[in-house]
Amino acid sequence: MARSKAVRRTDIVASAIGLLDEHGLVGWSMRRLAAELGVQPSALYHHFENKAALLTAVAEEVLLRGRRPAEIAAWDAELHLLVVELRDAMRRHRDGAALIALVHAADPExxxxxxxxxxxxxGADERVARVGARSLVRFALSHESDEPDDFALALGIVLGGLAERLVRQR
Known part of the structure; x- marks a missing residue:
């Protein structure tokens, strides 16, 4: 039996993103990815324990590609940027929101x-920070397809509510 050629983790993730864009999550499989790379499926498992681990790496790369370099001093400006980046990353790839939601369900942290x-x-206490962060992720996931102006308005409303909560908490 022929041995699989060596494949790097970064090549696997890059090809997986291309496959996601081409076929979506429904048409995405480890076998299809291995065929795309010209390797046996077992070569993928050398780098990733299972399909979920690979999808997590794909989601992380999708989000990393969406990061904008910036130095942000104000917590509310950083929150705004993080949510916009999350939404933009999901919109950049076919089934991006479904991928991010799947990975978030497995590892919300x-x-x-x-x-x-x-x-x-x-200035948020532990509970407000935890619930606020979870709410913002869910907000981004559920508003991924909104028009930009509607998304910006809705995000402003949510962030305004969080800011008001922090003022009252102090």
């Missing part, structure tokens, strides 16, 4: 951590 950190810098 990865998306919520930076939002929670910004809220804590704004």
């Amino acid at each position: 990865s998306l919520e951590r930076p939002l929670r950190s910004a809220l804590e810098r704004g």
Whole structure:
């Protein structure tokens, strides 16, 4: 039996994103990805424990590609940017929102951590930071297809509510 050629983790993730864009999540499979890379499916499992781990890496790369370099001092400006980046990353890829939602369901901490950190810098206690971060991720997931002006208005309303909550909490 012929051995699979060596394939790098970064190549697998890049091809997986291309496959996602071409076929969506429904048409995405480990076998199809292996065929695309010209390797046996077992070569993928050398880098990823299972399909969920690979999808997590794909989602992380999709989000990483959406990050904008910026130095933001104000917690509310950072929250705004993080939510907009999340939405933009989901919109950039076919079934991006479904992918991010799937990974978030398995590991909510990865998306919520930076939002929670910004809220804590704004003075939120642990509960408000946790619930606020979770709410912002769910907001971005559920408003992924909104028109830009509607999304911006709705995000402003949500962030205004969080800011008001923090003022009352102090």
